[in-house]
Amino acid sequence: MKIAVVGETRPGERRVALVPGLVSRLIEVGLQVAVEPGAGAAAGITDDDYRDAGAEVDAGALAGAGVALSVQPLAARQVRDLAPNAVTISFLPVAQELELVRALRDAGHTALAMELVPRISRAQSMDALSSQAFVAGYRAVLVAAERLPRFFPLSMTASGTIPPARVLVLGAGVAGLQAIATARRLGAVVRAYDVRAASAEEVRSLGAEFVELELPTLEGAGGYAREMTEERSRMQRELLAPHVADADVLITTAAVPGRAAPMLVTSDMVAAMRPGSVVVDLAAESGGNVEGAKPGEEVTIGEVSVWGGQNVPSQLAAQASQLYATNVVNLLLLMHSDGTVTPDFDDEIVAGACVTHAGEVRHAPTRELLGEES
Known part of the structure; x- marks a missing residue:
């Protein structure tokens, strides 16, 4: 399965969702890592840093990816590039991103919001709100x-x-x-x-x-x-x-x-x-x-x-990216099995962080915002 690391395009965002030091953790479990060119530049990370860590640097990293990692949410147009039934992991402020939520739902993708990770002991290593x-x-x-x-x-x-x-x-x-x-x-x-x-x-x-x-x-x-x-x-x-x-x-x-x-x-x-x-x-x-x-x-x-x-954490982009990437990788590996990433909704961390899955909005407050019945 290909893991795509998306370059951030929203104004003022300087962080990146994966740092080179964590690439090996994904490769070791049989995942392929593709990074968009310049994705880490604002955080002081070069494309060669990613290549040296074993990642591929590819302008088409998102095309056919089974998992997309980002800090800010994907743009609605990027959703179309993903593989069927893909997983997206990012911050996802649903009240401001209802059109994106609809796009993710209609495409059948699983969207996990880092700010919805439950605040329980087992999830501390995935708690991006706290790290940032x-x-x-x-x-x-x-x-x-x-x-x-x-x-x-x-x-x-x-x-x-x-x-x-x-x-x-x-x-x-x-x-x-x-x-x-x-x-x-x-x-x-x-x-x-x-x-x-x-x-x-x-x-x-x-x-x-x-x-x-x-x-x-x-x-x-x-x-x-x-x-x-x-x-x-x-x-x-x-x-x-x-x-x-x-x-x-x-x-x-x-x-x-x-x-x-x-x-x-x-x-x-x-x-x-x-x-x-x-x-x-x-x-x-x-x-x-x-x-x-x-x-x-x-x-x-x-x-x-x-x-x-x-966006204060972005003002210290290198360390903020390191901490955020650790949170993301820990959540990703929680869903990993035999070279693929498959969400297990019996796990309260995965269930709590999920906004959309299999054509449905699973997050109740987001359903209410969209006017959908429970």
Whole structure:
């Protein structure tokens, strides 16, 4: 069976779905790997790197492929090039890709969405949301440090002492925890808040202070937070306001796949920060945690710089690709048997990640979006 690695064409996407170091894992089990020319260029990977790893570099890699690997979803026109009953593995934000879902369904292909991989222990090595959030959390602190017009660490010199920067992180999931760890490495004093009580211990283990607001916790399924009511959201903003005002850097990371990001910080709260302070909103693409943040743009609110994240992992394309490719290969090999890739829907990981199969939409929320009956 031929595995095709697709070159990314969507604006700003620099990652690639397979790196040369993982090609051998597929070849060893009897799979053929074909890579479109230049697929890894934006991540610093040459065509010769793929050839040296045993892959074929072919402009027609997608033609007749049994499996297509990509970061962003295929274009609808690419679906026609695949072998019958092929498998596609990529991120697949169904609400924005309904026409593609219809094309995959009508062609009889099996589409697996990396963001739908269940958050269970056995699937940790396939959890692309977490691996990419890890990259984004690190990048967020570098963005803030570049823009903050002061030192991050405590500095004691003969000319005087410079106090450390104060960083506040809202959301202590994978991205938030990595942001905390990175800010601590740079010497900042870090505080963090999350609506999940279980996150307090993780925050403290990284040397940061957990902000206690004395509000009910919102523990949800799969490690995510439950959606909060508007009244609780209002109370939370009021209680967070003095903590935001006291920070030199605010990093927000609260996002839930498939839902709009919660608005945690108003523009008035941002404007109350000291002049020169920096805000980094990693959730800007999904609606934003910060009022006024715009994805892919840097705006000014009061005298505060607000940076809205857009495809942040792609800004560190080499390492983001390495992590994502590992997730993809582990999912692919879960379905491998005797030189072919055959989805087993008795496996909860495969079943959970599947959007379309054999002419049907298997993912219930997507069926609802398409107006199909269960």
